[in-house]
Amino acid sequence: MVKNTLMEIYDKMSAAFGPRHWWPAESDFEVIVGAILTQSVSWKNVEKAISNLKAANLLSVDALLTVDKDKLTGLIKPTIYYNQKALKLKNFCNYIKHNYNGDIYKLFENDIWQMRKELLSINGIGPETADSIILYAAKKPIFVVDAYTRRIFSRLGFFPNNVTYQVMQDLFMKNLPPNVELYNEYHGLIVELGKAYCKKNKPLCTKCPINTHCLWMTNKNDQVNVTG
């Protein structure tokens, strides 16, 4: 039964890593900025950028809207793609300014799927970023899927490696209760497990706390080979 298996995996990861208590940020707005900056970048790089923005007192909708674009790109340089991301930050702030008078909490008053629809309409915000904002900033129960989720759970045999985002998200949301704390921890634990034991192009490690659930993986393309 998928439901039980998902909870067993959760319990094992939780026992191995302890509570994650994501997202590491001082404010909900900082969560949003981090969600945009972390796209395809390790969190370490994002920390530097956030720290730069904080020092420049730019962690607000109005500040990000008025700051010179070149200055902004300079501050977020550690996060790669800084030109694109500077625009993305401004796009988001622009949307909030014009539709919610600059108040992100007015956006949060929408129901989950309406909020998701609006976020996805903003250039620079895709499924993972939107869902991270909804779960970790708005604190509403939506399951965040990422590259680690795909890699780990395809290796576990839940779905093929080329599965879509939506199919993955549906699996978790149909089999887990809509609980913000649970979704928060589950995604955080997946990332932790992924970083420690499920690297790209490398087989799952025997020390992995959920290896009893694993189908063994041997070749470079993350294809799953069943060995029992």
Added chain:
DNA sequence: GCCCAGGGGGCTC
């Protein structure tokens, strides 16, 4: 020098 890290947009067919 090489690979990769908590994606998304835009284009092609």
Added chain:
DNA sequence: GAGCCCCATGGG
């Protein structure tokens, strides 16, 4: 809707 390229730093 899948497949591909672009973006372009910093650490191991």
